[in-house]
Amino acid sequence: MPALQRTGGGQRPAGLRTRARRDGDHFMVDGQKVWTTNAQYADVGYLLARTDPGAPKTRGITAFALDMRAPGVEIRPLREITGTADFNEVFLDGVRIPADRVIGEVDGGWRVAGASLAQERGSVAARSAERLDGLGGLLALAARPGPEGLRPLGDAAVHDRLGRLATRVYVADLMSKAVQSRMAAGTDEPTDPAMVKVFFSDTNLDAVSLGVRLQGLDGLLIEGDDGAVDGGYWQDALLYARAYTIAGGANEVLRTTIAERALGLPREPRHSEERRKPC
Secondary structure (H helix, E strand, O other): OOOOEEEOOOOOHHHOOOEEEEEOOEEEEEEEEEOOOOOOOOOEEEEEEEOOOOOOOOOOEEEEEEEOOOOOEEEEEEOOOOOOOOEEEEEEEEEEEEHHHEEOOOOEHHHHHHHHHHHHHHHHHHHHHHHHHHHHHHHHHHHOOOOOOOOHHHOHHHHHHHHHHHHHHHHHHHHHHHHHHHHHHOOOOOOHHHHHHHHHHHHHHHHHHHHHHOOHHHHHOOOOOOOOHHHHHHHHHHHHHHHHOOOOOOHHHHHHHHHHHHOOOOOOOOHHHHHOOOO
16 A cells, blocks of 8 residues: 555644544545645645644644545645655535544644644755765766766765765765664654654755756756667656655754754744734
8 A cells, every 4th residue: 555645734734724623424625735745646645734724723623544545535746846746736615534543632733743743854954875976976986087088086075075964864874873773762852853864865965966966968868869868867866865854843943943953052033923012
C-alpha cells in the first residue's frame, strides 16, 4: 500500500481551514490542501481538520485516516519545475469519514500533528545518508578532464570546497542518526529534527549546486540531451533540492523556531505586535 500522505495542515497546522463536523458515526469533511506528496498514488491519507471552530488555534483539531478513494475526494497533480508531479492539490467536498478513523482523540489532533511533523522532519533529514553516495559522484565529476584537458580537482579552491562539503555531509549524517536514536529512546528535544533538517537541506543544496558547476557548460544540458553528464541527474537534483528547504517546514521558519525554543533568543515580533507599536 502506498505510504500515508498528509493533507489538511501544511506548513502551519494551527491555521488550517479544512472543517470536519460530526454526523452520527461519521464526520463530514470539506476543505482543500495543497502540496500533498504522492497523493495520486496513496490509498490512505493523513488528514488534519478543524472539528471545533470556536476553540483556540492549537485546539479543536482532529487527525483522521482518510480513504483517498472515498467519494468527494478530488486529487489534482501539480507539475513542478522538474517536469514531474510529486505534489498534489486535494479537494474534499462532503467527504464522509467513519468516526473510528480518528487518530488519537477528537479535538486532540494538535499533539498528533506535532509528533508526526517531528517524524517528517526527521525522515527528511535521514536522507542525508543518501548523499554519502553523492560525494563519490562529485569526486568523479571533479576528476573529469575539461575542454582543455584540465581537471577541476586540480584547482585548490575546488579541492577545498569538496573537503568542506564532505565534512558537512558526514556531520549531517551523524546528526540525523543521533536524533533518531534520541527519538527512539524518548530523550529527544522538540527542536532536534528541525536542526537536522535545516542542516541537511542546506548541505544537499550546496552539494548538487557544485555538481552542476563542476560540469562547466555541460551543466546546461538536462535529461534527454545528448552528452548530458550522468543522464542529467545533477540538474534534476538541483531543481528538486529547493523542495527539501521547504518540505517539513520552511527553513526560514525553522530557524526562528530553533532560535526561540532551543537557544532561548528573544521572540521575533509578530505582525500583530508590530501594528500595536506606538508611532
